Amino acid sequence: MxxxxxxxxxxxxxxxxxxxxxxxxxxxxxxxxxxxxxxVVQGGLEGIVIGEVLTCAPHPDADRLRVTTVDIGTGTPSHIVCGAPNVAAGQKVVVATVNSTLYPAGGEPFKIKKSKIRGEVSEGMICAEDEIGIGTSHAGIMVLDTDLPNGTPAAGFFGLGxxxxxxxxxxxxxxxxxxxxxxxxxxxxxTDAKAIMPSVGDFKVSNTSRPIAVEVENTEACPRYAGVTVSGLKVGPSPEWMQKRLRAIGLSPINNVVDVTNYVLHELGQPLHAFDADKIKGNRIIVRTVAGGSAFRTLDGVERKLQETDLMICDAEGPMAIGGVFGGEESGVSAGTTSIFIESAYFSPDWVRRTGMGHGLKTDASFRFERGTDPNMVIYALKRAALLMQEVAGGEVSSDIVDVYPAPIPHHEVKLSIERAHMLIGQHIGTERIKAILTDLGIEVTGETDAHLSLSVPPFKVDVTREADVVEEILRIYGFNNIGMSENLSTTYLAKFPKPYAENVTETISNYIADNGFHEIITNSITNSNHYRPAGEAEVAGLVRVINYNSEDLDVLRKSMVFSGLEVLRRNINRRQRDLKLFELGKVYEQLGDGSTKESRRLALYMAGNVSAESWKQPSGKASFHDLAGVVQNVLRKLNAGDFEVQPLQPNSYMRQGIAYTKNGTVVAELGPLDAGVTRFMEVKEQVWYAELNWDYLLKKYKDNLVAGELPKFPEVRRDLSLVLDKNVTFDQIRHIAFRTERKLLQDMNVFDVYEGDKIAAGKKAYAISFTLLDRQQTLTDKVIDSTMSRLMQQFEKQLGALIRK
Incomplete structure (x- = not known):
């Protein structure tokens, strides 16, 4: 830009x-x-000044040349040989001094040097208008009518700075x-300066002789459409000042009408379009869609096939322009136009983006519409354009402004925590400074307490919808460079806050997982729908599709974290990096049956290859279910979210076996081996252990209260049991029975050996379990210990059919 x-x-x-x-x-x-x-002219007339011819005499050796002396403000007259027939003493002229460069109209640039012409010294050049590039005349030198001092830069005289x-x-x-x-x-x-909107106070309707009726059929695509008619104008070149500004930003002036629409677009950010009012059939504009496949010729002379999703600006007989993107050839302004209808509208970014991509069209208007313009600028820009049109093309406003705006676009209401703002900024800058910044940016402070500001964010701030967005606005204006390092380092993890910030919890858990040898990955939320097709139509039906995707490989939002992680695993394994432990915190999306979309966050962990690098100290084994389960259990423990039930995994599209952690019927985490069919489909040749945690749920259940107590005065006691059980009995079942049986003395349990083999019956396994007992009031006696262990063994035998190995 x-x-x-x-x-x-x-x-x-x-x-x-x-x-x-x-x-x-x-x-x-x-x-x-x-x-x-x-x-404005090439070279900027640098080194070209106003001079005064002091003397003028014929050249002694050339009939058509004159030898002059010219005062160019240096104190010493310059000797210049001139071939112009109209040069004379007393004239104010334009002089190119020695070492300046001339860029003549239609010629190659050349540098002025001190030289001899037919034996006479020449220290510059007296110029015609074509020689300095501001015109085409070569009839003679320019003779100026000015009282400016000799030596004044010519650029200032011509207004060509x-x-x-x-x-x-x-x-x-x-x-x-x-x-x-x-x-x-x-x-x-x-800065301390104030931005000044161009005045539109002189706008007035002279008459209503050329009304144009407007009907908007598709208000979703066009929430606001306005226009006004200007009649009696004359199409021609724009004034030099307007052309200069347009050229400066890379635009080529066309005519005064089109130039005004471009000028207002780049001045205020509101795209406009001018229709020849005499070409609007039925004096009526209808904003609607048309049948797909219809032919339409745009201003560039190209015939295009319209799509059903193209919003068209039509008259009573057919389309005149592609709304928000490009005008039509037949309704455009021409040299014979005398009346115009100026369109100013707010078009839906989604509709304009889809149309622009469908036709491969990118214009200055679509660039702005597809990012989001200001619906509140529509009428102001219309008045500004009408006034400029009258100034540069004549004419008068010949209709009332028509403004179709059935459902005004509301402001975003945001509540800003002052404490939160200062924490994110990293420095206390004060409430008054925050309010001043927001007000200057156009964000209104509608309410204030000691702790919060209530804000009304105008719709032109399309990216400011949340508290964090507001803080970003404050910080970029306050200045990142102005945030200094504090004299004392501090941390928040020892401090007590009523509600922990999600970012702090996320950072704590991420650091823990990384400390256990996992590498964090960040992958694209947009993925390939083909990944889900092997799972069946039901799985594909739940995908959230990207309407205007750029690649067939990126056409849906991911429903699971599985495939994005497998793509990373595949890339690394193919490059001989086979021992991998990865994790990612990201979002997944699902299309629900009622048409709504569900978005949630997931924490995914992946393990493949060896659990650790090879070492002379100890052998390295393959990653196993229990390696991953240990990390997951510790994550749940660190979140302090309470107890979870462990159940067999319900087979899904990605995992056929494994375990699930649940709480009150909600699945909190799932882990197990990824199905071999899924890994083969993704061309991953290693077994992959996978875990996925419901991060949104866990954050809601997170508790940051730490329970502390004095060290026990009495010793702990450990007792071991060996239980022979059915293979389908889990340790979690044993644990629940034990803690229900003994709630006071039992402190901890641990499995230190598991055996399956020919020493016990088929279909059985043996657990070696340690039990830690403690009474905080007194030393445990053998009688109490034996009684406790007896009750535990009875319950294991009764509820699990356990055989206690003595």
């Missing part, structure tokens, strides 16, 4: 040079990728800054 500094200074009066302004904008997120000098142009790398989220006024609004917040 190109922004003219001269144009910008008409909207905000700042006493900084272009380099300083560029640095300010870059610091605020509008990265200035370069600052160019724009000259250079401009500085910023090349800004506009990110997609900054639609609010896609105009000169949008940039000025940021500068308003960055």
């Amino acid at each position: 190109r922004i003219s500094f001269d144009w910008l200074k008409q909207l905000i009066h700042i006493d900084k040079d272009a380099e300083e302004v560029g640095a300010l904008l870059t610091g605020a997120g509008l990265e200035v990728e370069g600052i160019e000098t724009f000259d 250079s401009d500085k142009v910023f090349e800004i790398g506009l990110t997609p989220n900054r639609a609010d800054a896609a105009s000169h006024y949008g940039v000025a609004r940021d500068l308003q917040a960055l």
Whole structure:
């Protein structure tokens, strides 16, 4: 995006040079990728000055040449040989001084040197208008009518001063800054200057002789449509000042009508379109869609096949323009146009984006519409355009403004925590400074308490919808460079907060998993629908599809974390990195039966290959179910979310066996081996152990209260049991029975050996379990210990059919 500094200074009066302004904008997120000098004429008339001819005499050796002396303000007259027939003493002329470069109209540039012409010294050149590139006449030198001092730069006399142009790398989220006024609004917040909107106070309706009726059939695609008629105008070239500004930002002037629409677009960010009012059939505009496959010829002379999702601006007989994207050839402004209808509208970004991609069209208008324009700028921009049109093309407003806006787009209401803002900023900047920044950016403070600000965010701030977005706005204006390091390092994990911040919990768990040798990955939420097809149509039906996808491989939002992780595993394994432990915290999406979409966060862990690197100290074994289960159990324990039931995994599309942790019927985590069919389909040749945790649920259940107590005064006692059980009995079942049987003395249980083999009956397994007992009031006696262990053995025998090995 190109922004003219001269144009910008008409909207905000700042006493900084272009380099300083560029640095300010870059610091605020509008990265200035370069600052160019724009000259209305090539070279900017540098080294070309106004001079006065003091003497003029015939050249002694050439009949058509004159030898002159010219005062160019240096104190010493310059000797210049001139071949123009109209040169004479006493004239004010344009002089190209020695070492200046001329860029003649239609010719190659050349440098002026001190030379001898037929034996006479020549120290410059007296110029005709074509020789300095401001015209085409070569009839003679320019003779100026001016009292300016000799030596005055000619660029100032002709009003052809250079401009500085910023090349800004506009990110997609900054639609609010896609105009000169949008940039000025940021500068308003960055400096003490105030941005000034161009005045539209002189707008008035002269008569209503050319009304154009408007009907909007598709208000989803076009929430607001407005227009007004200007009649009696004359199409022709724009004035030089307007052409200069348009050229500075890379646009070629066309005519005064089209130039005004482009001017307002780049000034205010509101795209406009001008229709020849005499070509609007039935004096009626209908905003609607048309049948797919219909032919339509656009302004560039190309015939296009319309899509059913293209929003068209139609008259009583048919389409005139593709809404928000491109005008039609037949309804465009021509040299014979005398009346125009100016369109100013707010089109849905989704509709414009889909249409632009479908036709491969990218215009200045669609660039802004598909990112989101300001629906509240529609009428203002319309008035601004009508006034400019009258100024540069004559005519008068010949209709009332028509404005179809059935459902006004509301502001976003955001509640900002002052404490939260300061924590995210990393520094206390004060409530008043926060309010000043927000007000300068156009965000209204509607309410205030000691702890919170109630904010009304206008719709032109399309990317500001949450508290974090507001803090980002504050921080980019306050300045990242202004956030200093505190004198004392501090941390929040020892402090007590009423409600823990999700980011802190996430960081704690991520650090724990990473400390256990896992590498964090970040993958794309958009994936390939073909991954889900082997699971059947039911699985595919639940996918959330991307409407305007750029690649067949990226056409849906992921329903599971499985495939994005397998893609990473495949890439690493194919590069001989086979011992892998990975984790990712990301989002999954699902299309529900009622048409709504469910979005949730998941924590996924993957293990493949050996559990650790080879070492001379100890052998390295293959990763197993229990290696992953241990990490999952510790994550659940660190979240302090309570007890979970362990149940056999219900087979799904990715895992046929494993375990599930549940709480009150909700599946909290699932883990097990990924089905071999899934890994083969993804071309992963290793067995993959996988776990997926319901992160949203776990965050809700998270408790950060730490229970502390004094160390026990009496010793613990350990007793061991060997139980022979059916193979389908889990340790979790044994644990639940034990703690239900002995709630006071039993402190902990642990499995230290498991045996399956020919020493016991088929279908059986043996657990060696340790029990830790403690009485905090007194020393345990053998009688109490034996009684406790006896009751535990009785319950194991009764409920599990256990054989106690003595």
